[in-house]
Amino acid sequence: xxxxxxxLDQPKIQIEHLYFSYDEDPDAxxxxxxxxxxxxxxxxxxxxxxxxxxxxxxxxxxxxxxPAPRGRVLIDGIEKTDPGPDRTMVFQxxxxxxxxxxxxxxxxxxxxxGLSRDERNTIVERxxxxxxxxxxxxxxxxxxxxxxxxxxxxxxxxAMEPEVLLMDEPFAALDVMTKxxxxxxxxxxxxxxxxxxxxxxxxxEEALYLSDRVAVMSRDPGRIEHVVNVPLERPRELIIKTSxxxxxxRRELAEVIYTMHGGIEKR
Amino acid sequence: xxxxAQVKSSLPEMNGKRSRTIFRKLFVPVxxxxxxxxxxxxxxxxxxxxxPAENMWEALLGIYKLLPGAILTTLTMTLGGFAIGTxxxxxxxxxxxxxxxxxxxxxxxxxxxxxxxxxxxxPLFILWFGIGRAPQIALIAMGTxxxxxxxxxxxxxxxxxxxxRAALTLGANRQHIYRTVIVPYIIPHLIGAIRVAAAASWGLxxxxxxxxxxxxxxxxxxxxxxxxxxxxxxxxxxxxxxLAVITDTxxxxxxxxxxxxxxxxxxxxxxxxxxGSA
Numbered sequence: 001x002x003x004x005x006x007x008l009d010q011p012k013i014q015i016e017h018l019y020f021s022y023d024e025d026p027d028a029x030x031x032x033x034x035x036x037x038x039x040x041x042x043x044x045x046x047x048x049x050x051x052x053x054x055x056x057x058x059x060x061x062x063x064x065x066x067p068a069p070r071g072r073v074l075i076d077g078i079e080k081t082d083p084g085p086d087r088t089m090v091f092q093x094x095x096x097x098x099x100x101x102x103x104x105x106x107x108x109x110x111x112x113x114g115l116s117r118d119e120r121n122t123i124v125e126r127x128x129x130x131x132x133x134x135x136x137x138x139x140x141x142x143x144x145x146x147x148x149x150x151x152x153x154x155x156x157x158x159a160m161e162p163e164v165l166l167m168d169e170p171f172a173a174l175d176v177m178t179k180x181x182x183x184x185x186x187x188x189x190x191x192x193x194x195x196x197x198x199x200x201x202x203x204x205e206e207a208l209y210l211s212d213r214v215a216v217m218s219r220d221p222g223r224i225e226h227v228v229n230v231p232l233e234r235p236r237e238l239i240i241k242t243s244x245x246x247x248x249x250r251r252e253l254a255e256v257i258y259t260m261h262g263g264i265e266k267r
Numbered sequence: 268x269x270x271x272a273q274v275k276s277s278l279p280e281m282n283g284k285r286s287r288t289i290f291r292k293l294f295v296p297v298x299x300x301x302x303x304x305x306x307x308x309x310x311x312x313x314x315x316x317x318x319p320a321e322n323m324w325e326a327l328l329g330i331y332k333l334l335p336g337a338i339l340t341t342l343t344m345t346l347g348g349f350a351i352g353t354x355x356x357x358x359x360x361x362x363x364x365x366x367x368x369x370x371x372x373x374x375x376x377x378x379x380x381x382x383x384x385x386x387x388x389x390p391l392f393i394l395w396f397g398i399g400r401a402p403q404i405a406l407i408a409m410g411t412x413x414x415x416x417x418x419x420x421x422x423x424x425x426x427x428x429x430x431x432r433a434a435l436t437l438g439a440n441r442q443h444i445y446r447t448v449i450v451p452y453i454i455p456h457l458i459g460a461i462r463v464a465a466a467a468s469w470g471l472x473x474x475x476x477x478x479x480x481x482x483x484x485x486x487x488x489x490x491x492x493x494x495x496x497x498x499x500x501x502x503x504x505x506x507x508x509x510l511a512v513i514t515d516t517x518x519x520x521x522x523x524x525x526x527x528x529x530x531x532x533x534x535x536x537x538x539x540x541x542x543g544s545a
Binding site: 107166 | 429430433434435438447452527529
């Protein structure tokens with residue numbers, strides 16, 4: 001696939017003064033308050049923060065699955081409020097459709113979009129290859145391991161070649177070995193496709209390993225406290241997690257989270 | 268001897284277990300038949316209550332010419348009503364879930380109709396449709412559609428939201444989601460209800476036939492009752508049961524094919540034995 005040119009004139013994703021609460025009572029505490037963030041085209045941005053800070057909620061709002069009573073989400077300068085295939089999402093829980101085979105799952109988005117059979121086949125082949133599931137294409141999800149199902153999830157979301165890929169702690173439910181393998185594999189998939197990624201996790205090492213920038217989100221209310229650049233060169237092997245540079249960055253990030261308002265000390 | 272053969276033959280429990288299961292499964296039927304023979308031979312009970320074997324044979328000779336016609340009638344009425352009811356009920360459930368307008372217009376009506384004991388409507392149907400097949404079919408259709416409508420609605424409500432969310436982010440609209448997510452998900456749940464509804468249809472059919480049909484198995488049973496032919500009644504009940512078992516088995520086969528993707532584990536191990544699937 002030819003290298004997509006990065007657009008530099010405006011941010012890919014612009015979140016402006018977002019407010020959100022699950023409770024309709026106006027006196028209830030806000031989950032997200034005056035949240036503002038810019039994400040550049042083809043950037044890998046991760047948002048970290050303590051449990052309950054609203055990072056999943058934020059992702060759901062960007063995806064259009066939750067309505068924001070105040071504030072805007074702009075994709076390529078256009079305000080978006082409904083879900084759509086330009087912003088696909090990989091969830092923490094298993095969202096692979098169990099009644100479809102691996103192949104049919106990956107084909108789902110293209111089918112909805114009305115692509116011809118040939119176009120769909122090309123796409124399915126490409127992404128089966130990319131996630132290494134070519135031999136398992138006719139299997140049902142119940143026949144696959146957790147890690148394989150997650151790969152189907154990723155392939156399905158990425159097959160739409162979305163403007164933005166949203167990932168809500170996608171590897172959190174996996175064991176450590178599978179998780180690390182999928183992190184590396186996902187970086188390979190990303191570099192082959194180069195879409196803008198907004199990744200949410202509470203795993204600091206995962207955040208630093210994968211991203212270009214890491215945004216730290218506070219809790220009560222949720223807003224961006226701090227943004228860290230991750231200048232490590234790509235492609236990144238898993239081994240860099242053990243390097244001293246990496247561990248220093250991790251320590252600094254942990255400091256920020258512990259000492260910030262609404263950080264872990266508080267509860 | 269191969270490795271597996273060696274392992275298998277060195278486990279005496281494997282062989283012993285199979286014959287023990289067979290013994291247990293046959294025990295109760297054999298005891299019942301033995302008790303029946305004993306009771307009738309020793310004439311411990313009046314023949315009218317428990318008929319001996321010769322009466323059964325006589326009864327069979329008496330009605331076997333009428334059987335095929337009666338079976339055909341009963342079968343068409345029951346399966347016809349069941350098919351109509353299933354289709355209608357499922358459709359209503361789907362439409363009610365899909366469209367808020369329909370739910371609000373017709374919801375209260377259905378809430379009122381649901382608790383009405385279906386059997387009580389038989390005389391009403393006879394007055395509306397006259398004696399013949401229509402009242403029976405209407406009754407069975409109505410009974411099954413209520414069950415299936417409610418089950419469908421509940422099943423749709425319980426679709427895990429994550430599948431709907433995933434479909435939304437992949438660009439699907441409401442119609443698409445119903446077709447590609449909701450319907451496939453609820454099918455295994457519906458099949459269970461369909462199986463129960465099929466069994467219930469036979470019951471509804473019997474009641475309907477008792478009330479006013481001129482043909483069919485239920486009608487024959489009433490005739491046998493008038494002539495005090497216990498053996499005949501038992502025979503016809505057995506025929507009914509065979510029909511019910513056959514339809515149930517067919518549905519079970521369909522169920523196995525349609526639930527291929529669900530997470531039911533094979534029935535082995537201690538978990539399966541605790542929940543009664545092995």
